[in-house]
Amino acid sequence: MAPRKNGRLLFNEVPQGSSYPVPGKTTVYDDSEKIDLDNVPLNGGFLLKTLVLSIDPYIRGRMRDISRTNHTYSSPTSQEHREVIAHGVGVVVRSEDATVKAGDHIYGFLDFVEYSVKPNMQGLKVLKNEENLPWSVYVGVAGMPGQTAYTAWKEYADAKKGETVFVTTGGGKQTMFVVQLAKVDGLKVIACAGSDEKVKFMKEIGADVAFNYKTTPVAEVLKKEGPIDVYWDNVGGETLEAAINAASTGARLIECGMSSDYNNSVPYHVKNLFQIIPKSLKVYGFSVTALLEKYVTAFYEEVPKKLANGEIKYTEDVTQGLEGAGEAILAVLKGTNTGKKVILVAQE
Amino acid sequence: MAPRKNGRLLFNEVPQGSSYPVPGKTTVYDDSEKIDLDNVPLNGGFLLKTLVLSIDPYIRGRMRDISRTNHTYSSPTSQEHREVIAHGVGVVVRSEDATVKAGDHIYGFLDFVEYSVKPNMQGLKVLKNEENLPWSVYVGVAGMPGQTAYTAWKEYADAKKGETVFVTTGGGKQTMFVVQLAKVDGLKVIACAGSDEKVKFMKEIGADVAFNYKTTPVAEVLKKEGPIDVYWDNVGGETLEAAINAASTGARLIECGMSSDYNNSVPYHVKNLFQIIPKSLKVYGFSVTALLEKYVTAFYEEVPKKLANGEIKYTEDVTQGLEGAGEAILAVLKGTNTGKKVILVAQE
Incomplete structure (x- = not known):
């Protein structure tokens, strides 16, 4: 297969003071890069196709100068001119890593990009999804x-x-x-x-x-x-x-x-x-993160089941495609979203 | 024995706003009342001789209008024209209460008065003091x-x-x-x-x-x-x-x-x-008060022993006699005391 475009949302510049991030300025959608899915080198890692990304307020907290580490939720890893990062679900396309195989679904911090090569499973988790829930749920009530x-x-x-x-x-x-x-x-x-x-x-x-x-x-x-x-x-x-x-x-x-x-x-x-x-x-x-260690097993045993049988209810506010991710971030920060905001980046 | 004077410190009036209580105005020493130690009726209770009283900042918190119950440490039981109340130690002089006898030492909320008749032991505790510590310690580090x-x-x-x-x-x-x-x-x-x-x-x-x-x-x-x-x-x-x-x-x-x-x-x-x-x-x-339920036994087993053998150190700032109690309260509120402030009301 010939190389295809690999769309991404770039963190372009730090917003002024405490102002809202401006789509097209703070965040920029970019599809200038290409990726060859069959031949991109994996170097012992795996190729991941992003399916769903979560939009949460902490994304704004990370949009700061790399030197400002204090008193904020998260590390300022959103370095300028790199992809925005947030929780997401992806599916493995190819793998050289023995711990995951093609078709596995992965949850964790993902780049805002259609396809990415991950060096290993560090900080990531394979989702079983025995209840066949929509993958978006795993960045919301089950995430x-x-x-x-x-x-x-x-x-x-x-x-x-x-x-x-x-x-x-x-x-x-x-x-x-x-x-x-x-x-x-x-x-x-x-x-x-x-x-x-x-x-x-x-x-x-x-x-x-x-x-x-x-x-x-x-x-x-x-x-x-x-x-x-x-x-x-x-x-x-x-x-x-x-x-x-x-x-x-x-x-x-x-x-x-x-x-x-x-x-x-x-x-x-x-x-x-x-x-x-x-x-x-x-x-x-x-x-x-600290509390999850104690509760992670109970959580994944209880919550997906209760979502499947309707005991737990939820609402979603879905944006189709990475192109709209900048606007989606703004909506969440302004509170104009109507449910848990998710980006459906791609179908399986 | 003829009736003797029974000195007391009266809570005379509520201090203006958040100002300090003024000795002689907010609090007044009064020795106009008399008590007949041999014949005062006990009505099933006991006669207590006050030995030591503790001066703590909460005394100021209680000096307020009876209607103001919210958001303060303690109930406004310091009704005007009654004795000031605080933690103290006393010795039983006579008793009609089967649970205490003459010579027993009692700890709890006591009136700022030389002698008082208590109806029962509610809220009070008999101190054993097997270590023969000064009684003042029982309103300080051991109180x-x-x-x-x-x-x-x-x-x-x-x-x-x-x-x-x-x-x-x-x-x-x-x-x-x-x-x-x-x-x-x-x-x-x-x-x-x-x-x-x-x-x-x-x-x-x-x-x-x-x-x-x-x-x-x-x-x-x-x-x-x-x-x-x-x-x-x-x-x-x-x-x-x-x-x-x-x-x-x-x-x-x-x-x-x-x-x-x-x-x-x-x-x-x-x-x-x-x-x-x-x-x-x-x-x-x-x-x-709420925590003590869990720790009271351990506390009285451990602390007096460690005070006796010098493992726990403390300082006291002693005022002799109830006459100086008003000044002692002011000193604690201004922080000019040099150690745990106690009033030695009387010897045994």
């Missing part, structure tokens, strides 16, 4: 976002039947899974999201109270529906302050994100930290 | 401050040999015990205090680095001597911010107090809360 929800909930929620949890900010990320985990544990669920469509979905999957935080003040809802025993935080700032005010004695605060601070050079002044003491609050930052 | 240090350290420090802890603010409170617990566990100890005398004591009991926070910036010391794996917080505010900046991945922050906020109507703006997430920090508020 990193789902693992984030599952592992941190099991480790830190200390959920007791009859308690109340407040989940921010629902609809498109791991939070839709948190709502369902909380309902299984018998909690009253208060959930907020940034669009009426997401609010509707939150209610469909079991949230007892769901509201649009853009039109209804969080503090007002918590005053009426609280106190809260568990807080799943993706927002930080003023919402965190409202949650602390509404927290019961001994409440657990699971810190998954503080998105309200991402685009502000000076973060919101949380003025009630003192309440951590008289309320005996527990505040947990965590790394899904 | 609530020591229990605070001991229980929270055991429960939350997750201390590992070779790690580093930063302890604020040392010298007069439970922190002198925290320094020693940390050294036993093999940690490098950085400690700060508000006077050179306290700094000297911190070094004597084993702190590897001790400094006066009034003359040396905390952030500077932590930059040089950190990162820190455990933070014992009595200060909050800017010091908490410095500790978060210096925290290692997975560090534990034990929140015992945020004294820097007590006398400010607007608390310091802690600007780096976001680091809780990438650093996987754990922040623990706690109640010593």
Whole structure:
């Protein structure tokens, strides 16, 4: 077969300050390179065809100068003029690596490129998918976002039947899974999201109270529906302050994100930290990678099955083709996506 | 015996805003009442002679309007025109309660009064004191401050040999015990205090680095001597911010107090809360009362013995007589005490 074009999404330049990445400027789709699938040298590795890529907010965190390593989720490996990197699923085309064979499906950090040669399986995992789920699910509820929800909930929620949890900010990320985990544990669920469509979905999957935080003040809802025993935080700032005010004695605060601070050079002044003491609050930052070691077997045994039989529900917002990946990143950062954002790069 | 005067310290009025209590105004020593030790009716309870009272910052927290119950350490039981209340030790003079007899020593919340009739032993504990320690020790390292240090350290420090802890603010409170617990566990100890005398004591009991926070910036010391794996917080505010900046991945922050906020109507703006997430920090508020249930037996078995054989060291700053209790409270709140502040109300 003659060489074919090998499209990719390049990280072209660091966005100014805390501004949004601009498609065509920050990120550039490029199909100038070609690849010969039959003859590209593997050097003991394997050739991978990218099927699905996940768009998550952490992609923005990596778009920074290589020297800035501190206080951020992820290493700045998105070097300029290299492909953007995120979680994805691919299928092996050819292999010289004894641990994988053609046809195997692989999950892990992948480049935003149609075809890539991987030197080995380091950091990657073969997916069995006995339930024949769409591969996109393995970057969503059955991937990193789902693992984030599952592992941190099991480790830190200390959920007791009859308690109340407040989940921010629902609809498109791991939070839709948190709502369902909380309902299984018998909690009253208060959930907020940034669009009426997401609010509707939150209610469909079991949230007892769901509201649009853009039109209804969080503090007002918590005053009426609280106190809260568990807080799943993706927002930080003023919402965190409202949650602390509404927290019961001994409440657990699971810190998954503080998105309200991402685009502000000076973060919101949380003025009630003192309440951590008289309320005996527990505040947990965590790394899904570190927690996964403990829960990975249980996760892959439980979650795909429950997705297959409909016990766990999810929504996706699919972009077809790598050409639209720059816009997809922007949509996730602006919160205009309508479900877990995935790029369908190619069919099998 | 004829009736004798029964001196007491009255909580006279709520201090204005967040100001210091004023001896003679907020608190008033009163010896107008008399008591007949031989004939005062016990009604099934017992007559207690107060020996020692503890002066701790929480006394200020209770000096508030009875309606203000939220977000403070303790209930506002310091009703105006009643005796101030705090931890103390007393000896039983007469008893109609079968569970205690004359000569027994009792620990718990006591009124600031020379003699009192207690209806029963609720919330009180008989002290054995097989080591013949001074009774004052049982309101210090072997009392609530020591229990605070001991229980929270055991429960939350997750201390590992070779790690580093930063302890604020040392010298007069439970922190002198925290320094020693940390050294036993093999940690490098950085400690700060508000006077050179306290700094000297911190070094004597084993702190590897001790400094006066009034003359040396905390952030500077932590930059040089950190990162820190455990933070014992009595200060909050800017010091908490410095500790978060210096925290290692997975560090534990034990929140015992945020004294820097007590006398400010607007608390310091802690600007780096976001680091809780990438650093996987754990922040623990706690109640010593709740933790004690788990550790009380171990505590009384271990601590008095170690005090007796000198393994645990402590300092006291003693005020003789209830007449000086108002000034003693002010000294503790201003941090001018030179060790654990106790009132020796009477000899046996």
